[in-house]
Amino acid sequence: MFMISYKRKRTHLKELENRESSRLEMIAHAMPFNIRLGKQNFVLGISVVFLVGFTLSLLERVKRNKTKVEQGRCWELNLLFQEKNLSGIIHFQKTDSEKEKIHMINNWKLQETEMRIMEHLLLAQECRWELNPIAVAQFRTQLQQCCNASFRFVTTKENIRLGSYIIFDGNPTRKLRVDTKLLDLLPEKSPFMDTSYRKCAVVGNGGILLNSSCGQEIDRADLVIRFNLPPMNFSEDIGTKTSLVTINPSILQNRFKLLQERRKPFVEALHSYSDATFLLPVLSFVGHNILGYRVLYTLEDFGVEQQAFFLNPQYLSNLANFWKKRGLKTNRLSSGFMLVSMALEFCQHITLYGFWPFSYDLNNQSIPHHYYDNMMPTPGVHAMPTEFSYYLSMYAEGVLRLRVGKCQ
Missing domain, CATH: 3.90.1480.20 (Glycosyl transferase family 29)
Structure with missing residues (x-):
């Protein structure tokens, strides 16, 4: 009876060793894959950050260029204001929307000077005051x-x-x-x-x-x-x-x-x-x-x-x-x-x-x-x-x- 019990214990221990060995082998095989997956995720993350940063940089550059254009336009318009050069507004470059607004005030029957003042005002609406x-x-x-x-x-x-x-x-x-x-x-x-x-x-x-x-x-x-x-x-x-x-x-x-x-x-x-x-x-x-x-x-x-x-x-x-x-x-x-x-x-x-x-x-x-x-x-x-x-x-x-x- 003692010998039978001893053999059973050895058999059970052997099974446990085999299971642990199999688990360690599985972990060993899985580690390179996890490492590769981690590296891929890291590279992907870096790429996403780069692309987002690059896109934001492009948008900011476009915004700055637009702002420079608008500032230049406002500067030119303000110069006409300061010099009270009302006739200069006639040759000022206007957008289609601005032309439409100026056409609107033609119906007001204003005098020439008043007309030029109103055109100045309409064009200055988008200019930031400081x-x-x-x-x-x-x-x-x-x-x-x-x-x-x-x-x-x-x-x-x-x-x-x-x-x-x-x-x-x-x-x-x-x-x-x-x-x-x-x-x-x-x-x-x-x-x-x-x-x-x-x-x-x-x-x-x-x-x-x-x-x-x-x-x-x-x-x-x-x-x-x-x-x-x-x-x-x-x-x-x-x-x-x-x-x-x-x-x-x-x-x-x-x-x-x-x-x-x-x-x-x-x-x-x-x-x-x-x-x-x-x-x-x-x-x-x-x-x-x-x-x-x-x-x-x-x-x-x-x-x-x-x-x-x-x-x-x-x-x-x-x-x-x-x-x-x-x-x-x-x-x-x-x-x-x-x-x-x-x-x-x-x-x-x-x-x-x-x-x-x-x-x-x-x-x-x-x-x-x-x-x-x-x-x-x-x-x-x-x-x-x-x-x-x-x-x-x-x-x-x-x-x-x-x-x-x-x-x-």
């Missing part, structure tokens, strides 16, 4: 040397003297003697001395603002400038913030009956601009100074805490001469152009909204003259399309940004 700090600094220096908005933008006891004469910038042959009545209404010093802002929004009243969704972007600016007490119930498009707002004599005459009757409607209208400072160009024409006095008296009588200042006619006269030397021919600068010029002295980054002198937008849709009504301006007073061409020139130089479409 701030040019050097150009901004140059403009600031030139304007400070000629006009000095920090000291002269508003009329103060520091920049006029009792008994001296103010020359009306709108009636340069007429002048106003500075008496105690005027002097007592003026601040001691300019509130804009040593003022600077990082981001400024200059918000015109053009119909191009309708459905623009620019309100939030406007409200993010450090300084927001508006004109002629515009309606503020379009907050999604125009925002809610106001830092400075002009009040032209025509507004006092047409909306508030020269403040000769009830003055409460005027005071109530100011509530929409709770944190704003009011700017009054009432020393430009004979007789308008009386309107300025009434505004200041009204603010005092009704306990309005906001401040109002008279624009300095000497500053406005110097500013008009500055732009006249640069070829801007107009009977009188618009309030918008005056305040954009002021902002150029104070702001690092300026964006214009609602500046649009045309009856159609860039999608050929009819728009009102203002975002709140379609009342046309008095003809012959301002040269809005011409001023707009100067905005385009500054846009091309990277001095200011021009919003003429949707913000979101």
